[in-house]
Amino acid sequence: QKQILLADRPSGKPTAETFQYAEVPVPTPEEGQVLIRTLYLSVDPYMRGRMNEGKSYVAPFQLNEPISGGVVGEVVDSKGSKLKQGDIIIGNLPWQEYSVAGEKEVRQIDPSIAPISAYLGILGMPGLTAYFGLLDIGKPKEGETVVVSGAAGAVGSAVGQIAKIKGARVVGIAGSDEKIKYLIDELGFDAAINYKTEDVGKALAEACPNGVDVYYDNVGGEISEAVHKRLNKFARIPVCGAISTYNSDGADLGPRIETTLIKSSVLMQGFVVGDFSSRFSEGARELAGWLQEGKLKYEETIVEGFEKIPQAFLGLFEGTNLGKQLVKIAEP
Ligand code: NDP
Structure with missing residues (x-):
């Protein structure tokens, strides 16, 4: 073998x-x-x-x-x-x-x-990562705006749909027009931005007229930098991943402490899905339920x-x- x-x-x-x-x-x-x-x-x-x-x-x-x-x-x-x-x-x-x-x-x-x-x-590690990172750290409320990067991937596509289930307005960021179309037409995102062809800062201003309340970060780097500029007072950032930096030996880009975090009283929290291992059965049960009700696609x-x-x-x-x-x- x-x-x-x-x-x-x-x-x-x-x-x-x-x-x-x-x-x-x-x-x-x-x-x-x-x-x-x-x-x-x-x-x-x-x-x-x-x-x-x-x-x-x-x-x-x-x-x-x-x-x-x-x-x-x-x-x-x-x-x-x-x-x-x-x-x-x-x-x-x-x-x-x-x-x-x-x-x-x-x-x-x-x-x-x-x-x-x-x-x-969806019923395993990526689904649970989306579920706990968004709900326990992001805590989206009805009517709030949730932005997710890496939006068309395993974790991101679940994040956006769970945020919709919770009544939020959802904006995804992903890397192709096919992905953008999928997020809007198939998953019901309210807007989506192609970071490879659009000016992310400008596109965010249009897609998030009321600012950003939750930024679920899968990618780090310049995309996150652009989202940080649009955060509302008391915004939450579940820091899930930073794939844009995984192949680089340089230092990570970070948030501007004063203009991002202090100015708007932003909560930023990194996590690994294993932090929630004692509640995996709860997460898996919820995800399976939404899947069977047709509220969650993958x-x-x-x-x-x-x-x-x-x-x-x-x-x-x-x-x-x-x-x-x-x-x-x-x-x-
Ligand atoms: P995905 O299915 O999202 O696949 C990775 C995607 O990342 C690609 O499809 C690509 O989409 C995007 N990408 C690749 N390079 C870049 C770049 N330079 N800038 C922006 N986007 C890029 O993977 P997962 O859903 O499994 O994981 C998503 C993130 O969540 C990762 O950062 C991962 O490390 C993290 N993660 C964290 C966990 C935790 O416990 N904290 C657990 C699981 C995952 P595109 O076409 O849009 O560029």
């Missing part, structure tokens, strides 16, 4: 040399373990941070060891007491076609609630084949994905 190792710590943008393919035997499960066949594998922006040497909020990947991340797979052999052959599970597993895990290290998922791939997106960009994993990962930094980027490795 195939696996992918971290061959080199990239400086700047990762390249083909960052990844190394290897051929290894399919492992055999021991007592308490299961053998899992990888079906869908998630590529996520945070993995870029794990390719660096120092610890960010997750420990770094080790050189010449398999890269790992969110996987939905099927149990094909079980030496456990709970999981049996045919069960579908989610776990943090290596980039391999097959892997072995303790049955307590993975979680069984219910394919009757939603397609199994959704557990890596999109997936799925490439097929183990050899497409690096390309899918690198595409996140080019914006080739609409919604959640996944790699399909095998048929269930």
